[in-house]
Amino acid sequence: MANIVIQLGDITELPVDAIVNAANNSLLGGGGVDGAIHRAAGPGLLAECQGLGGCETGAAKLSQAYDLPCRYVIHTVGPVWHGGEKNEAALLRSCYQHSLALADELGLASIAFPAISCGVYGYPHTLACTEAVTALKAYFANNNSSLQEVYLVVMDPNLADLYQQLLRESV
Numbered sequence: 001m002a003n004i005v006i007q008l009g010d011i012t013e014l015p016v017d018a019i020v021n022a023a024n025n026s027l028l029g030g031g032g033v034d035g036a037i038h039r040a041a042g043p044g045l046l047a048e049c050q051g052l053g054g055c056e057t058g059a060a061k062l063s064q065a066y067d068l069p070c071r072y073v074i075h076t077v078g079p080v081w082h083g084g085e086k087n088e089a090a091l092l093r094s095c096y097q098h099s100l101a102l103a104d105e106l107g108l109a110s111i112a113f114p115a116i117s118c119g120v121y122g123y124p125h126t127l128a129c130t131e132a133v134t135a136l137k138a139y140f141a142n143n144n145s146s147l148q149e150v151y152l153v154v155m156d157p158n159l160a161d162l163y164q165q166l167l168r169e170s171v
Ligand code: AR6
Pocket: 009, 010, 011, 012, 022, 023, 024, 029, 030, 031, 032, 033, 034, 035, 036, 037, 078, 114, 115, 116, 117, 118, 119, 120, 121, 122, 153, 154, 155, 156
């Protein structure tokens, strides 16, 4: 079981093996954490993403990290919140599962996640963080992973408190 660490701050500054991008289906950039990652990575990232052919909601794709201090970027696409009637919970868990599986294919030791779908995509924070923690616990219970550290990176202290509470409850 990897160590799960809640980290307050900017995911683009973390020198981990991989950071996860909360992207959209085009993988061609956007606002929020996606915009921040593309700005910090520089134009090489967009050029590579243009060749990735987009990404399905709940899936994940790998790129290099260019000017970022991490080694790789794993792009995933969270669900837009539609009230919970469109399979959002399973799609959100799938983002975490597929990102972790890609990291394991590369034998990575550390990965950092933003709070996928918690911004523009409007997922209620308590529900989204519950799915994130559930997905992480399930993944490590079922897979022999190379990952040692999983960072849950948030800019909002309320999200940090929420994660803290959920991790305590899930022990
Ligand atoms: N580091 C860590 N977390 C951040 C950062 C950062 N630099 N910047 C924002 N956040 P969002 P989504 C937090 O909207 O809801 C984009 O336009 C933010 O406060 O980035 O999955 C894409 O192209 C929030 O808690 O992602 C898609 O179109 C969390 O990251 C769409 O937004 C996620 O917010 C995806 O929406």
